[in-house]
Amino acid sequence: MFAFSEKLRTETVAGDSRVIALTRRVAVGLGLASIAAIHILDIPGKFAETPYLAGLYLALIVAAFVVMERLFVAGNRRDFVASAALSLAVIAGFVVNRTVGMPGAMDDIGNWLEPLGLLSLVVEGFVVWQSIAAVVGMTRTPR
Numbered sequence: 001m002f003a004f005s006e007k008l009r010t011e012t013v014a015g016d017s018r019v020i021a022l023t024r025r026v027a028v029g030l031g032l033a034s035i036a037a038i039h040i041l042d043i044p045g046k047f048a049e050t051p052y053l054a055g056l057y058l059a060l061i062v063a064a065f066v067v068m069e070r071l072f073v074a075g076n077r078r079d080f081v082a083s084a085a086l087s088l089a090v091i092a093g094f095v096v097n098r099t100v101g102m103p104g105a106m107d108d109i110g111n112w113l114e115p116l117g118l119l120s121l122v123v124e125g126f127v128v129w130q131s132i133a134a135v136v137g138m139t140r141t142p143r
Helices: 002-051 050-073 077-099 115-139
Strands: none
Touching: 002 050, 002 077, 002 115, 050 077, 077 115
């Protein structure tokens, strides 16, 4: 009886961890899609104001879609680390843009409450959180 209950508990834990891992893959993937969408909404003004930032936005959008696709196909540790790194880079860019400004883009210094920027920060923070949780979950072994 004890062996059966222990086996059942182990299978349940392993099953739960697979569901959690899949849920994190989907959550991070959708977060990356949201980051891309937010920057797509903001890009038209960047082409007129600061074309190099528009180029960086395009690179971010492509990178978000590439990493998102990898997450949905493979979803390994490297993909979650790439998701977190991409999100942290965007957060860092936002902070630099709001504190010291970017070359040719000094208008946003101090503009911390811009709605798309705040939404982007929330989504990027969520992606970082879920990516770290996924990597930590991958390092744990089921009991």
